[in-house]
Amino acid sequence: MIFRYCLQAKNVFFLGEQVFLIGPGAGIETCHMLRQEGRQGDRGRVLIELENVSYSYGGGQLLSDVSMQLAPGSFHFLTGPSGSGKTTLLKLCYGALAPTTGRLSVFGEDMGRLDRDQMAMMRRRIGVVHQDCRFLDHLTLAENVALPLLVSGRDPKGEEENLKELMQWVGLGPRAEAHPPELSGGERQRAALARAVILSPDIVLADEPTGNVDWDMSQRLLRLLGELNRMGKTVLVATHDLSLIRAAKSQVQARVLRISQRKLQLAGADL
Amino acid sequence: MIGALSRNLLKGDKRADRVVPPSGFTANLTLFVSGAMAFLAVFALALSLASGRVADRWASELARSATLRINAPAEQRAAQTEAALRVLRQTPGVAEARALTLEEQAALLAPWFGPDLPVDALPVPQLIEIIEDEPGYDPSGLRLRLSAEVPGAVLDDHGRWRRPLVDAANALRRLALISVLLIGGATAAMITLAAKASLAANAQVIEVLRLIGARDSFIAGAFVRRFTLRTLLGACAGTLFGMTAVLLLPGASEAGGFLTGIGFQGIGWVLPLLIPVTGAAVAFAATWVAARRKLKELS
Numbered sequence: 001m002i003f004r005y006c007l008q009a010k011n012v013f014f015l016g017e018q019v020f021l022i023g024p025g026a027g028i029e030t031c032h033m034l035r036q037e038g039r040q041g042d043r044g045r046v047l048i049e050l051e052n053v054s055y056s057y058g059g060g061q062l063l064s065d066v067s068m069q070l071a072p073g074s075f076h077f078l079t080g081p082s083g084s085g086k087t088t089l090l091k092l093c094y095g096a097l098a099p100t101t102g103r104l105s106v107f108g109e110d111m112g113r114l115d116r117d118q119m120a121m122m123r124r125r126i127g128v129v130h131q132d133c134r135f136l137d138h139l140t141l142a143e144n145v146a147l148p149l150l151v152s153g154r155d156p157k158g159e160e161e162n163l164k165e166l167m168q169w170v171g172l173g174p175r176a177e178a179h180p181p182e183l184s185g186g187e188r189q190r191a192a193l194a195r196a197v198i199l200s201p202d203i204v205l206a207d208e209p210t211g212n213v214d215w216d217m218s219q220r221l222l223r224l225l226g227e228l229n230r231m232g233k234t235v236l237v238a239t240h241d242l243s244l245i246r247a248a249k250s251q252v253q254a255r256v257l258r259i260s261q262r263k264l265q266l267a268g269a270d271l
Numbered sequence: 272m273i274g275a276l277s278r279n280l281l282k283g284d285k286r287a288d289r290v291v292p293p294s295g296f297t298a299n300l301t302l303f304v305s306g307a308m309a310f311l312a313v314f315a316l317a318l319s320l321a322s323g324r325v326a327d328r329w330a331s332e333l334a335r336s337a338t339l340r341i342n343a344p345a346e347q348r349a350a351q352t353e354a355a356l357r358v359l360r361q362t363p364g365v366a367e368a369r370a371l372t373l374e375e376q377a378a379l380l381a382p383w384f385g386p387d388l389p390v391d392a393l394p395v396p397q398l399i400e401i402i403e404d405e406p407g408y409d410p411s412g413l414r415l416r417l418s419a420e421v422p423g424a425v426l427d428d429h430g431r432w433r434r435p436l437v438d439a440a441n442a443l444r445r446l447a448l449i450s451v452l453l454i455g456g457a458t459a460a461m462i463t464l465a466a467k468a469s470l471a472a473n474a475q476v477i478e479v480l481r482l483i484g485a486r487d488s489f490i491a492g493a494f495v496r497r498f499t500l501r502t503l504l505g506a507c508a509g510t511l512f513g514m515t516a517v518l519l520l521p522g523a524s525e526a527g528g529f530l531t532g533i534g535f536q537g538i539g540w541v542l543p544l545l546i547p548v549t550g551a552a553v554a555f556a557a558t559w560v561a562a563r564r565k566l567k568e569l570s
Contacts, residue, residue: 094482095570096482096570097570098570116486116487116566117486117487119570120481120484120485120486120487121484122484123481123482123483123484124483124484128482128483130482134475134478134479134482135479136290136292136475136476136479138292138293139289139290143289147290147479147480147483148484150286150287150290151290151480151483151484151485151486151489152484152485153489156286195483199484
Protein backbone atom coordinates (compact mmCIF):
# COMPACT_ATOMS: atom_id res chain seq x y z
CA MET A 1 0.00 0.00 0.00
CA ILE A 2 2.99 2.20 0.40
CA PHE A 3 3.04 2.40 -3.36
CA ARG A 4 -0.10 4.34 -3.32
CA TYR A 5 1.86 7.13 -1.76
CA CYS A 6 4.71 6.75 -4.05
CA LEU A 7 2.85 6.54 -7.29
CA GLN A 8 -0.28 8.55 -7.17
CA ALA A 9 1.42 11.84 -7.85
CA LYS A 10 2.70 10.55 -11.13
CA ASN A 11 -0.81 9.67 -12.18
CA VAL A 12 0.53 6.30 -13.13
CA PHE A 13 -0.13 3.03 -12.61
CA PHE A 14 -1.18 0.41 -10.19
CA LEU A 15 -3.20 2.00 -7.51
CA GLY A 16 -4.95 0.16 -4.74
CA GLU A 17 -5.37 -3.55 -4.82
CA GLN A 18 -2.78 -4.53 -7.39
CA VAL A 19 0.04 -3.06 -5.40
CA PHE A 20 1.35 -4.75 -2.33
CA LEU A 21 3.55 -3.80 0.47
CA ILE A 22 7.13 -4.44 -0.25
CA GLY A 23 9.08 -5.84 2.60
CA PRO A 24 12.63 -7.01 2.35
CA GLY A 25 12.79 -9.40 -0.54
CA ALA A 26 9.15 -9.14 -1.48
CA GLY A 27 7.55 -7.80 -4.61
CA ILE A 28 10.74 -6.78 -6.29
CA GLU A 29 9.40 -7.69 -9.68
CA THR A 30 6.32 -5.60 -9.30
CA CYS A 31 8.60 -2.83 -8.26
CA HIS A 32 10.81 -3.26 -11.24
CA MET A 33 7.82 -3.12 -13.53
CA LEU A 34 6.61 0.04 -11.90
CA ARG A 35 9.97 1.60 -12.27
CA GLN A 36 10.00 0.91 -15.98
CA GLU A 37 6.56 2.41 -16.35
CA GLY A 38 7.53 5.40 -14.32
CA ARG A 39 10.51 6.04 -16.46
CA GLN A 40 8.53 5.79 -19.64
CA GLY A 41 6.07 8.31 -18.31
CA ASP A 42 8.84 10.76 -17.60
CA ARG A 43 11.01 10.03 -20.55
CA GLY A 44 13.10 12.96 -21.58
CA ARG A 45 12.06 15.03 -18.62
CA VAL A 46 14.67 16.24 -16.22
CA LEU A 47 13.27 16.81 -12.74
CA ILE A 48 15.91 19.13 -11.38
CA GLU A 49 18.40 20.94 -13.52
CA LEU A 50 21.14 23.30 -12.44
CA GLU A 51 22.94 25.30 -15.09
CA ASN A 52 26.10 27.11 -14.07
CA VAL A 53 24.68 27.79 -10.66
CA SER A 54 26.79 29.71 -8.16
CA TYR A 55 25.97 30.48 -4.61
CA SER A 56 27.68 33.12 -2.51
CA TYR A 57 27.01 34.17 1.01
CA GLY A 58 28.38 37.19 2.86
CA GLY A 59 31.80 35.66 3.37
CA GLY A 60 32.47 34.45 -0.15
CA GLN A 61 31.58 31.90 -2.77
CA LEU A 62 30.51 28.46 -1.64
CA LEU A 63 29.46 26.89 -4.92
CA SER A 64 30.68 27.96 -8.29
CA ASP A 65 29.50 27.05 -11.76
CA VAL A 66 27.59 23.97 -10.71
CA SER A 67 25.67 22.10 -13.37
CA MET A 68 23.66 19.01 -12.59
CA GLN A 69 20.68 17.10 -13.89
CA LEU A 70 18.52 14.75 -11.91
CA ALA A 71 16.69 12.39 -14.23
CA PRO A 72 13.54 10.56 -13.13
CA GLY A 73 14.29 7.36 -11.26
CA SER A 74 17.94 8.17 -10.69
CA PHE A 75 19.79 7.66 -7.43
CA HIS A 76 22.56 10.10 -6.58
CA PHE A 77 24.86 10.46 -3.66
CA LEU A 78 26.24 13.89 -2.98
CA THR A 79 29.45 13.82 -1.04
CA GLY A 80 32.24 16.10 0.00
CA PRO A 81 33.93 17.28 3.16
CA SER A 82 32.04 19.04 5.90
CA GLY A 83 31.23 22.62 4.99
CA SER A 84 31.75 22.00 1.30
CA GLY A 85 28.19 23.03 0.47
CA LYS A 86 26.22 19.76 0.36
CA THR A 87 23.39 21.16 2.43
CA THR A 88 23.47 24.39 0.45
CA LEU A 89 23.14 22.47 -2.80
CA LEU A 90 20.15 20.57 -1.43
CA LYS A 91 18.60 23.80 -0.20
CA LEU A 92 18.97 25.25 -3.67
CA CYS A 93 17.12 22.21 -5.01
CA TYR A 94 14.07 22.72 -2.81
CA GLY A 95 14.08 26.50 -3.01
CA ALA A 96 15.14 27.31 0.54
CA LEU A 97 17.98 29.28 -1.03
CA ALA A 98 18.12 31.05 -4.34
CA PRO A 99 21.23 30.78 -6.55
CA THR A 100 23.36 33.90 -6.80
CA THR A 101 23.89 33.32 -10.49
CA GLY A 102 22.89 30.64 -12.94
CA ARG A 103 19.63 28.95 -13.73
CA LEU A 104 17.82 26.35 -11.68
CA SER A 105 14.74 24.62 -12.96
CA VAL A 106 12.53 22.15 -11.17
CA PHE A 107 9.95 20.06 -13.05
CA GLY A 108 10.75 22.15 -16.10
CA GLU A 109 9.93 25.45 -14.38
CA ASP A 110 12.46 28.15 -13.69
CA MET A 111 12.58 28.29 -9.90
CA GLY A 112 13.28 32.01 -9.88
CA ARG A 113 9.94 32.68 -11.53
CA LEU A 114 7.79 30.72 -9.12
CA ASP A 115 5.57 32.80 -6.86
CA ARG A 116 5.12 31.84 -3.22
CA ASP A 117 2.14 29.57 -3.80
CA GLN A 118 3.81 27.85 -6.73
CA MET A 119 6.86 27.35 -4.53
CA ALA A 120 4.64 25.63 -1.95
CA MET A 121 3.16 23.40 -4.67
CA MET A 122 6.62 22.54 -5.91
CA ARG A 123 7.72 21.55 -2.40
CA ARG A 124 4.82 19.13 -2.15
CA ARG A 125 6.43 17.21 -5.01
CA ILE A 126 9.86 17.13 -3.35
CA GLY A 127 10.20 15.16 -0.13
CA VAL A 128 13.02 16.40 2.03
CA VAL A 129 14.68 14.59 4.92
CA HIS A 130 16.40 17.38 6.81
CA GLN A 131 19.59 16.84 8.70
CA ASP A 132 17.89 17.88 11.94
CA CYS A 133 14.56 16.31 10.95
CA ARG A 134 12.52 19.45 11.68
CA PHE A 135 9.54 18.17 13.64
CA LEU A 136 6.90 20.09 15.51
CA ASP A 137 7.58 18.93 19.04
CA HIS A 138 4.09 19.53 20.37
CA LEU A 139 2.54 17.11 17.88
CA THR A 140 2.75 13.34 18.04
CA LEU A 141 4.89 11.43 15.60
CA ALA A 142 1.86 10.34 13.58
CA GLU A 143 0.64 13.94 13.37
CA ASN A 144 4.09 15.09 12.30
CA VAL A 145 4.27 12.47 9.59
CA ALA A 146 0.77 13.40 8.42
CA LEU A 147 1.51 17.13 8.50
CA PRO A 148 2.12 17.44 4.74
CA LEU A 149 -1.35 15.96 4.18
CA LEU A 150 -2.84 18.59 6.43
CA VAL A 151 -1.04 21.55 4.89
CA SER A 152 -1.91 20.41 1.39
CA GLY A 153 -5.58 20.45 2.29
CA ARG A 154 -6.13 16.69 2.43
CA ASP A 155 -7.98 15.18 5.31
CA PRO A 156 -5.52 13.11 7.34
CA LYS A 157 -8.51 11.25 8.81
CA GLY A 158 -9.35 9.79 5.42
CA GLU A 159 -5.82 8.52 5.06
CA GLU A 160 -5.42 6.92 8.44
CA GLU A 161 -4.99 3.41 7.01
CA ASN A 162 -2.26 4.59 4.68
CA LEU A 163 -0.56 6.51 7.43
CA LYS A 164 -0.52 3.40 9.57
CA GLU A 165 1.10 1.37 6.82
CA LEU A 166 3.64 4.06 6.16
CA MET A 167 4.55 4.11 9.84
CA GLN A 168 4.94 0.36 9.73
CA TRP A 169 7.09 0.59 6.63
CA VAL A 170 9.59 2.74 8.50
CA GLY A 171 9.19 0.52 11.56
CA LEU A 172 7.55 3.12 13.77
CA GLY A 173 4.04 1.68 14.08
CA PRO A 174 4.17 1.33 17.88
CA ARG A 175 5.71 4.77 18.32
CA ALA A 176 2.96 6.68 16.50
CA GLU A 177 1.72 8.45 19.61
CA ALA A 178 5.15 9.40 20.93
CA HIS A 179 6.39 12.97 20.71
CA PRO A 180 9.53 13.73 18.68
CA PRO A 181 11.76 14.58 21.67
CA GLU A 182 11.13 11.09 23.04
CA LEU A 183 12.59 9.40 19.98
CA SER A 184 16.06 8.11 19.29
CA GLY A 185 18.13 9.51 16.45
CA GLY A 186 17.33 6.59 14.16
CA GLU A 187 13.64 6.78 14.88
CA ARG A 188 13.64 10.48 14.13
CA GLN A 189 15.40 9.94 10.82
CA ARG A 190 12.95 7.23 9.80
CA ALA A 191 10.01 9.39 10.81
CA ALA A 192 11.50 12.24 8.77
CA LEU A 193 11.70 9.89 5.80
CA ALA A 194 8.07 8.89 6.29
CA ARG A 195 7.02 12.53 6.34
CA ALA A 196 9.07 13.20 3.24
CA VAL A 197 7.28 10.54 1.21
CA ILE A 198 3.72 10.82 2.50
CA LEU A 199 2.65 13.13 -0.33
CA SER A 200 4.15 10.72 -2.81
CA PRO A 201 6.76 13.14 -4.12
CA ASP A 202 8.66 12.66 -7.36
CA ILE A 203 11.95 13.44 -5.72
CA VAL A 204 13.35 12.56 -2.31
CA LEU A 205 16.22 14.69 -1.03
CA ALA A 206 17.97 13.47 2.11
CA ASP A 207 20.56 15.52 3.95
CA GLU A 208 22.89 13.30 6.01
CA PRO A 209 20.05 10.93 6.88
CA THR A 210 22.49 8.64 8.61
CA GLY A 211 24.37 11.37 10.43
CA ASN A 212 23.30 10.51 13.95
CA VAL A 213 22.61 6.80 13.75
CA ASP A 214 24.61 3.64 14.12
CA TRP A 215 25.68 1.44 11.22
CA ASP A 216 22.74 -0.95 11.38
CA MET A 217 20.30 1.89 11.41
CA SER A 218 22.01 3.65 8.53
CA GLN A 219 21.77 0.41 6.55
CA ARG A 220 18.10 0.26 7.32
CA LEU A 221 17.57 3.82 6.14
CA LEU A 222 19.55 3.12 3.02
CA ARG A 223 17.33 0.12 2.29
CA LEU A 224 14.25 2.33 2.63
CA LEU A 225 15.73 4.88 0.25
CA GLY A 226 16.64 2.08 -2.15
CA GLU A 227 13.08 0.77 -2.04
CA LEU A 228 11.79 4.24 -2.86
CA ASN A 229 14.17 4.45 -5.79
CA ARG A 230 13.03 1.06 -7.08
CA MET A 231 9.50 2.44 -7.04
CA GLY A 232 10.60 5.13 -9.44
CA LYS A 233 11.46 7.94 -7.09
CA THR A 234 14.40 10.13 -7.85
CA VAL A 235 16.67 10.12 -4.83
CA LEU A 236 19.51 12.44 -3.87
CA VAL A 237 21.35 11.67 -0.65
CA ALA A 238 23.93 14.04 0.77
CA THR A 239 26.42 12.24 2.98
CA HIS A 240 30.04 12.44 3.94
CA ASP A 241 30.05 8.76 4.85
CA LEU A 242 31.90 6.95 2.07
CA SER A 243 31.35 3.52 3.56
CA LEU A 244 27.62 4.11 3.30
CA ILE A 245 28.04 4.85 -0.39
CA ARG A 246 30.08 1.70 -0.85
CA ALA A 247 27.47 -0.34 0.96
CA ALA A 248 24.77 1.13 -1.25
CA LYS A 249 26.45 -0.07 -4.43
CA SER A 250 25.11 -3.55 -3.91
CA GLN A 251 21.54 -2.29 -3.48
CA VAL A 252 21.04 0.50 -5.95
CA GLN A 253 22.53 1.79 -9.12
CA ALA A 254 23.85 5.03 -7.73
CA ARG A 255 25.92 7.82 -9.13
CA VAL A 256 28.18 9.79 -6.87
CA LEU A 257 28.55 13.55 -7.13
CA ARG A 258 31.36 15.16 -5.22
CA ILE A 259 31.75 18.76 -4.23
CA SER A 260 35.37 19.75 -4.21
CA GLN A 261 36.84 23.21 -4.41
CA ARG A 262 33.40 24.74 -4.88
CA LYS A 263 32.81 22.63 -8.00
CA LEU A 264 30.59 19.64 -8.50
CA GLN A 265 32.18 16.60 -10.11
CA LEU A 266 30.96 13.19 -11.03
CA ALA A 267 33.06 10.87 -8.93
CA GLY A 268 34.58 7.77 -10.45
CA ALA A 269 32.97 4.38 -10.20
CA ASP A 270 35.18 3.22 -7.39
CA LEU A 271 35.68 5.09 -4.24
CA MET B 272 -6.01 35.32 -0.16
CA ILE B 273 -8.03 37.43 2.25
CA GLY B 274 -11.16 35.79 0.92
CA ALA B 275 -9.75 32.32 1.52
CA LEU B 276 -8.67 33.39 4.98
CA SER B 277 -12.09 34.66 5.93
CA ARG B 278 -13.72 31.49 4.65
CA ASN B 279 -11.24 29.45 6.66
CA LEU B 280 -11.95 31.59 9.64
CA LEU B 281 -15.65 30.94 9.48
CA LYS B 282 -15.19 27.24 8.83
CA GLY B 283 -12.63 26.84 11.55
CA ASP B 284 -10.12 24.04 11.46
CA LYS B 285 -9.25 22.34 14.71
CA ARG B 286 -6.49 20.27 13.16
CA ALA B 287 -4.85 23.19 11.42
CA ASP B 288 -5.05 25.18 14.66
CA ARG B 289 -3.17 22.44 16.48
CA VAL B 290 -0.22 23.09 14.20
CA VAL B 291 0.60 26.23 16.19
CA PRO B 292 1.39 25.25 19.77
CA PRO B 293 -1.02 26.58 22.40
CA SER B 294 0.18 29.80 23.98
CA GLY B 295 -1.46 29.59 27.41
CA PHE B 296 -0.96 32.70 29.50
CA THR B 297 -0.46 35.20 26.67
CA ALA B 298 -3.75 34.09 25.19
CA ASN B 299 -5.46 35.32 28.35
CA LEU B 300 -3.65 38.65 28.07
CA THR B 301 -5.02 39.17 24.57
CA LEU B 302 -8.48 38.31 25.85
CA PHE B 303 -8.15 40.73 28.75
CA VAL B 304 -6.81 43.64 26.72
CA SER B 305 -9.38 43.30 23.97
CA GLY B 306 -12.09 43.10 26.65
CA ALA B 307 -10.80 46.23 28.42
CA MET B 308 -10.54 48.09 25.13
CA ALA B 309 -14.09 47.16 24.20
CA PHE B 310 -15.32 48.31 27.62
CA LEU B 311 -13.63 51.70 27.13
CA ALA B 312 -14.92 51.92 23.60
CA VAL B 313 -18.49 51.49 24.84
CA PHE B 314 -18.05 54.50 27.14
CA ALA B 315 -16.35 56.64 24.55
CA LEU B 316 -19.14 55.80 22.15
CA ALA B 317 -21.81 56.64 24.74
CA LEU B 318 -20.11 59.96 25.50
CA SER B 319 -19.80 60.78 21.84
CA LEU B 320 -23.47 60.03 21.21
CA ALA B 321 -24.59 61.99 24.26
CA SER B 322 -22.53 65.08 23.49
CA GLY B 323 -23.67 64.84 19.91
CA ARG B 324 -27.29 64.84 21.07
CA VAL B 325 -26.66 67.84 23.35
CA ALA B 326 -24.93 69.78 20.59
CA ASP B 327 -27.74 69.04 18.16
CA ARG B 328 -30.42 70.00 20.68
CA TRP B 329 -28.79 73.26 21.67
CA ALA B 330 -28.06 74.10 18.09
CA SER B 331 -31.56 73.41 16.83
CA GLU B 332 -33.50 74.85 19.78
CA LEU B 333 -31.64 78.09 19.79
CA ALA B 334 -30.81 78.33 16.17
CA ARG B 335 -32.66 80.77 14.02
CA SER B 336 -34.02 82.69 16.98
CA ALA B 337 -33.10 86.02 18.51
CA THR B 338 -34.63 88.41 21.01
CA LEU B 339 -35.16 92.12 20.71
CA ARG B 340 -35.31 93.89 24.04
CA ILE B 341 -36.93 97.29 24.20
CA ASN B 342 -35.83 99.43 27.11
CA ALA B 343 -37.99 102.45 26.93
CA PRO B 344 -39.95 104.60 29.34
CA ALA B 345 -43.41 103.12 29.94
CA GLU B 346 -45.19 105.71 27.80
CA GLN B 347 -43.02 105.09 24.76
CA ARG B 348 -42.83 101.34 25.07
CA ALA B 349 -45.86 100.53 22.95
CA ALA B 350 -44.90 102.95 20.20
CA GLN B 351 -41.30 101.70 20.07
CA THR B 352 -42.50 98.10 20.05
CA GLU B 353 -44.74 98.89 17.10
CA ALA B 354 -41.87 100.61 15.30
CA ALA B 355 -39.51 97.74 16.00
CA LEU B 356 -42.01 95.18 14.75
CA ARG B 357 -42.48 97.25 11.60
CA VAL B 358 -38.73 97.39 11.01
CA LEU B 359 -38.43 93.66 11.63
CA ARG B 360 -41.22 92.80 9.21
CA GLN B 361 -39.44 94.78 6.53
CA THR B 362 -36.10 93.16 7.22
CA PRO B 363 -35.24 90.44 4.76
CA GLY B 364 -34.36 87.18 6.49
CA VAL B 365 -36.76 87.59 9.40
CA ALA B 366 -39.49 85.00 9.13
CA GLU B 367 -41.49 85.99 12.12
CA ALA B 368 -41.42 88.67 14.80
CA ARG B 369 -43.76 88.59 17.72
CA ALA B 370 -44.01 90.66 20.86
CA LEU B 371 -44.25 88.52 23.96
CA THR B 372 -47.39 89.00 26.02
CA LEU B 373 -47.25 90.07 29.64
CA GLU B 374 -48.16 86.58 30.78
CA GLU B 375 -45.33 85.07 28.78
CA GLN B 376 -42.84 87.55 30.21
CA ALA B 377 -44.11 86.81 33.70
CA ALA B 378 -43.61 83.09 33.08
CA LEU B 379 -40.04 83.74 32.00
CA LEU B 380 -39.30 85.67 35.15
CA ALA B 381 -41.15 83.31 37.47
CA PRO B 382 -38.15 81.03 38.13
CA TRP B 383 -36.23 84.00 39.51
CA PHE B 384 -38.84 86.15 41.20
CA GLY B 385 -41.61 83.73 42.00
CA PRO B 386 -45.03 83.43 40.42
CA ASP B 387 -46.60 86.39 42.20
CA LEU B 388 -44.51 89.06 40.59
CA PRO B 389 -46.54 92.05 39.42
CA VAL B 390 -44.82 92.37 36.06
CA ASP B 391 -47.05 95.19 34.90
CA ALA B 392 -46.01 97.30 37.83
CA LEU B 393 -42.33 96.96 37.09
CA PRO B 394 -40.31 98.62 34.33
CA VAL B 395 -39.68 95.30 32.64
CA PRO B 396 -38.47 95.69 29.07
CA GLN B 397 -40.68 94.43 26.29
CA LEU B 398 -39.33 91.34 24.54
CA ILE B 399 -39.83 90.54 20.88
CA GLU B 400 -39.09 87.03 19.67
CA ILE B 401 -37.51 86.88 16.24
CA ILE B 402 -37.52 83.71 14.17
CA GLU B 403 -35.01 83.79 11.36
CA ASP B 404 -35.59 82.75 7.84
CA GLU B 405 -33.20 80.87 5.63
CA PRO B 406 -30.49 82.18 5.06
CA GLY B 407 -30.96 84.57 7.98
CA TYR B 408 -30.79 88.32 8.42
CA ASP B 409 -27.82 90.59 8.68
CA PRO B 410 -27.51 91.42 12.42
CA SER B 411 -25.24 94.47 12.05
CA GLY B 412 -27.48 96.01 9.39
CA LEU B 413 -30.51 95.39 11.58
CA ARG B 414 -28.80 96.95 14.57
CA LEU B 415 -27.94 100.06 12.58
CA ARG B 416 -31.49 100.50 11.40
CA LEU B 417 -32.94 99.85 14.84
CA SER B 418 -30.62 102.37 16.48
CA ALA B 419 -31.94 104.99 14.07
CA GLU B 420 -35.61 104.19 14.38
CA VAL B 421 -36.01 102.48 17.77
CA PRO B 422 -33.40 103.97 20.12
CA GLY B 423 -34.36 101.73 23.06
CA ALA B 424 -34.00 98.43 21.19
CA VAL B 425 -31.23 95.96 21.95
CA LEU B 426 -30.84 93.00 19.64
CA ASP B 427 -29.84 89.93 21.53
CA ASP B 428 -28.57 87.33 19.08
CA HIS B 429 -28.71 83.96 20.87
CA GLY B 430 -25.79 82.78 18.83
CA ARG B 431 -23.53 84.83 21.01
CA TRP B 432 -23.90 82.60 24.03
CA ARG B 433 -25.20 79.55 22.19
CA ARG B 434 -22.16 79.12 20.00
CA PRO B 435 -19.61 78.43 22.76
CA LEU B 436 -21.93 75.82 24.27
CA VAL B 437 -22.55 74.12 20.98
CA ASP B 438 -18.83 74.35 20.27
CA ALA B 439 -18.06 72.77 23.63
CA ALA B 440 -20.49 69.94 23.01
CA ASN B 441 -19.09 69.42 19.53
CA ALA B 442 -15.55 69.43 20.89
CA LEU B 443 -16.59 66.81 23.42
CA ARG B 444 -18.09 64.71 20.66
CA ARG B 445 -14.90 65.05 18.63
CA LEU B 446 -12.80 64.04 21.63
CA ALA B 447 -14.98 61.01 22.23
CA LEU B 448 -14.74 60.00 18.59
CA ILE B 449 -10.97 60.45 18.66
CA SER B 450 -10.96 58.24 21.76
CA VAL B 451 -12.88 55.56 19.88
CA LEU B 452 -10.36 55.78 17.05
CA LEU B 453 -7.44 55.68 19.48
CA ILE B 454 -8.91 52.65 21.18
CA GLY B 455 -9.20 50.99 17.78
CA GLY B 456 -5.64 51.94 16.95
CA ALA B 457 -4.35 50.78 20.33
CA THR B 458 -6.16 47.47 19.85
CA ALA B 459 -4.56 47.07 16.43
CA ALA B 460 -1.13 47.88 17.89
CA MET B 461 -1.63 45.50 20.78
CA ILE B 462 -2.80 42.65 18.54
CA THR B 463 0.10 43.33 16.18
CA LEU B 464 2.56 43.09 19.07
CA ALA B 465 0.95 39.93 20.37
CA ALA B 466 0.84 38.41 16.89
CA LYS B 467 4.45 39.36 16.22
CA ALA B 468 5.52 37.83 19.51
CA SER B 469 3.61 34.69 18.67
CA LEU B 470 5.03 34.58 15.15
CA ALA B 471 8.55 35.04 16.51
CA ALA B 472 8.04 32.38 19.17
CA ASN B 473 6.80 30.01 16.49
CA ALA B 474 9.38 30.85 13.85
CA GLN B 475 10.48 27.20 13.78
CA VAL B 476 6.94 25.97 13.25
CA ILE B 477 6.41 28.43 10.43
CA GLU B 478 9.65 27.43 8.78
CA VAL B 479 8.84 23.73 8.97
CA LEU B 480 5.35 24.31 7.57
CA ARG B 481 6.75 26.31 4.71
CA LEU B 482 9.35 23.63 3.98
CA ILE B 483 6.80 20.87 3.72
CA GLY B 484 4.73 22.82 1.22
CA ALA B 485 2.28 24.90 3.26
CA ARG B 486 0.95 27.93 1.47
CA ASP B 487 1.15 31.32 3.12
CA SER B 488 -2.62 31.38 3.54
CA PHE B 489 -2.52 28.16 5.56
CA ILE B 490 0.19 29.41 7.91
CA ALA B 491 -1.20 32.94 8.27
CA GLY B 492 -4.67 31.44 8.71
CA ALA B 493 -3.63 29.48 11.79
CA PHE B 494 -2.45 32.69 13.48
CA VAL B 495 -5.17 34.96 12.12
CA ARG B 496 -7.90 32.59 13.30
CA ARG B 497 -6.41 32.40 16.73
CA PHE B 498 -6.07 36.15 17.29
CA THR B 499 -9.32 37.10 15.60
CA LEU B 500 -11.36 34.67 17.68
CA ARG B 501 -9.61 35.68 20.88
CA THR B 502 -10.21 39.37 20.23
CA LEU B 503 -13.81 38.70 19.30
CA LEU B 504 -14.38 36.78 22.50
CA GLY B 505 -12.67 39.38 24.69
CA ALA B 506 -14.43 42.27 22.97
CA CYS B 507 -17.82 40.56 23.33
CA ALA B 508 -17.31 40.24 27.07
CA GLY B 509 -15.98 43.81 27.38
CA THR B 510 -18.87 45.23 25.37
CA LEU B 511 -21.39 43.30 27.43
CA PHE B 512 -19.93 44.67 30.67
CA GLY B 513 -19.71 48.17 29.19
CA MET B 514 -23.31 48.13 28.02
CA THR B 515 -24.49 46.86 31.38
CA ALA B 516 -22.58 49.65 33.11
CA VAL B 517 -24.10 52.26 30.79
CA LEU B 518 -27.54 50.78 31.38
CA LEU B 519 -27.03 51.17 35.11
CA LEU B 520 -26.18 54.89 34.82
CA PRO B 521 -28.99 57.18 36.03
CA GLY B 522 -31.42 58.00 33.23
CA ALA B 523 -31.55 61.33 31.47
CA SER B 524 -33.43 63.97 33.45
CA GLU B 525 -33.99 67.71 33.25
CA ALA B 526 -32.49 68.26 36.67
CA GLY B 527 -29.28 66.39 35.93
CA GLY B 528 -28.71 68.17 32.65
CA PHE B 529 -25.92 66.91 30.47
CA LEU B 530 -24.30 64.39 32.83
CA THR B 531 -27.35 62.19 33.17
CA GLY B 532 -27.81 62.09 29.42
CA ILE B 533 -24.79 59.80 28.86
CA GLY B 534 -25.96 56.55 27.39
CA PHE B 535 -27.58 55.10 24.34
CA GLN B 536 -31.02 55.83 23.06
CA GLY B 537 -33.18 53.79 20.72
CA ILE B 538 -31.27 52.64 17.68
CA GLY B 539 -28.09 53.88 19.39
CA TRP B 540 -28.01 50.62 21.35
CA VAL B 541 -27.06 48.82 18.16
CA LEU B 542 -23.82 50.80 17.84
CA PRO B 543 -21.88 49.21 20.73
CA LEU B 544 -22.75 45.81 19.29
CA LEU B 545 -20.52 46.73 16.37
CA ILE B 546 -17.51 47.02 18.71
CA PRO B 547 -16.72 43.26 18.89
CA VAL B 548 -17.16 42.91 15.14
CA THR B 549 -14.92 45.89 14.49
CA GLY B 550 -12.40 44.63 17.06
CA ALA B 551 -12.31 41.23 15.37
CA ALA B 552 -11.86 42.90 11.97
CA VAL B 553 -9.00 44.99 13.36
CA ALA B 554 -7.38 41.88 14.85
CA PHE B 555 -7.84 40.01 11.59
CA ALA B 556 -6.15 42.76 9.60
CA ALA B 557 -3.36 43.32 12.15
CA THR B 558 -2.48 39.62 12.40
CA TRP B 559 -2.71 39.15 8.67
CA VAL B 560 -0.33 42.01 7.98
CA ALA B 561 2.10 40.81 10.68
CA ALA B 562 2.00 37.21 9.44
CA ARG B 563 2.41 38.29 5.84
CA ARG B 564 5.46 40.36 6.73
CA LYS B 565 6.99 37.50 8.70
CA LEU B 566 6.37 35.01 5.90
CA LYS B 567 8.01 37.28 3.35
CA GLU B 568 11.26 36.77 5.26
CA LEU B 569 11.10 33.06 4.43
CA SER B 570 11.48 31.60 0.97
